[in-house]
Amino acid sequence: MIVDEPWLIVGLGNPGPQYAGNRHNVGFMTADLLADRIGGTFKSHKARAMVLEGRLGAPGAGGPRVVVAKPLSFMNLSGGPVSALCAFYRVPPDRLVVIHDELDIGYGVLRLKRGGGDNGHNGLKSVTASLGRDYFRIRFGVGRPPGRMDVAAYVLRDFATAERKELDYFVDRAADATEALVTQGLERAQSAYNS
Numbered sequence: 001m002i003v004d005e006p007w008l009i010v011g012l013g014n015p016g017p018q019y020a021g022n023r024h025n026v027g028f029m030t031a032d033l034l035a036d037r038i039g040g041t042f043k044s045h046k047a048r049a050m051v052l053e054g055r056l057g058a059p060g061a062g063g064p065r066v067v068v069a070k071p072l073s074f075m076n077l078s079g080g081p082v083s084a085l086c087a088f089y090r091v092p093p094d095r096l097v098v099i100h101d102e103l104d105i106g107y108g109v110l111r112l113k114r115g116g117g118d119n120g121h122n123g124l125k126s127v128t129a130s131l132g133r134d135y136f137r138i139r140f141g142v143g144r145p146p147g148r149m150d151v152a153a154y155v156l157r158d159f160a161t162a163e164r165k166e167l168d169y170f171v172d173r174a175a176d177a178t179e180a181l182v183t184q185g186l187e188r189a190q191s192a193y194n195s
Contacts, residue, residue: 006053006065007182008091009034010082012100012123014156015072021158023142024075027099027123029167030140030174034068037175047084048072056179064182067091076122079130086131096135097178098127101155105141107163108170110177110193113137114186120151136181140174 011031012024019025035042038054045051050070057063067089071081086096094114100123105111115133118124127135145154159167173193180189 004065005095006067006089006091007095007097008067008069008082008085008089009097009178009182010069010071010078010085010099010127012075012078012098012127013070014075015070019156022156023101023159024155026101026140026142026171026174028070029171030099030138030178031068031070033171033175034066034178037179038066038068042068042070044072045069045085045088047081047088049081049085051085056182066182076126078123079126079128082127083130093131093135096131097138097181098124098135099138099140099174099178100124101142102139103142103144103151103155105139105143107141107143108166108173109141109195110174111137111139111141112177112181112186112190112194113139136186138174138178138181140170 011027013028035052040052040054042050042052049072052068055063056066069085071078073081114136118128145151177189177193180192
């Protein structure tokens, strides 16, 4: 194995300013924060994604090489850009991390895992159809919709005012968990961040 093989970290979301604050876009929010930490800006890539290449960790520390990406397709078509990026950067599924919203865990709760089903998440469904199940997931809890609200309507709404008060903290924690997964491995990251 080449020591400096990159990791591909993909935040799932929908492109465009009208979706920026939606629950469905916590993957994009986390990717943006990781880009800030790396100290670069996203650039357009031929794989229909915005990408940033850099290293995790303190500047000059020689942390792991990463490509942080935000697909420019809509959520349900994420698999095309993600598989194209994996091919371009020669990233196998065991070096792919997908950050996404998760309905079945409470707001702000994180769960890290490798493999598994898509749980009805159209972005994961698309990535899995393109690459198989054997990639890492950072599951960011957004909770279930209230009452009989349609799931699609719920995830395509901005976070509620009360939720927004803690959103920066939870996104920061998701970025920390992503860094821990890449630098320390799944088990250590799970023990620190799975709640």
